[in-house]
Amino acid sequence: MWIAVASVAPFLLAYLTFYFWAPSGRMNYGELIEPVRPLPDVPLALAGGEPFRLKSLRGKWILLAVAPGACGEPCQRALYHLRQLRRAQGKNMERIERVWLITDDAPIDPALAQAFEGTYFVRGAGGDLVRASALAGAPAGTLFVIDPLGNPVLRYPPDADPSRILRDIVRLLKVSQIG
16 A cells, blocks of 8 residues: 555645646746747848848847947947857857847947947838837847747846846757757
């Protein structure tokens, strides 16, 4: 009889735990974006006028900052965090690209472009990408993590803690089989 109790007890305990004592917390710091849908593949342009499409970055994780061209303090902080978060990945750094989605037609400060070299400065003013459900209405300096298939998965407010964002990104890269 004790053998039967010992055999059934783990299953009963697992059932009770799963249905009645489910954890209420979550692992990620960023706001999970659901349902996950790819961003629209619309023609865009880089700040210099060259044509650009987000699908050219498919296969890589994208750290995306949304802000106007007159890059104020929240925008500059977001661009700085993008750069530092990518550098902090070490050997996984090449799996990540940085994009600044510029939401207007304001000119870009050349010093800013030089300071954040390697970031794609993409003009999205008035386009479908800026109006995409996941990006719509995001305040200046909002950060997004986009998976290698083009789906926005996490959103961070302009005042987000970069060390906690880093933990999310490390976790994503560790478990990801793509990108």
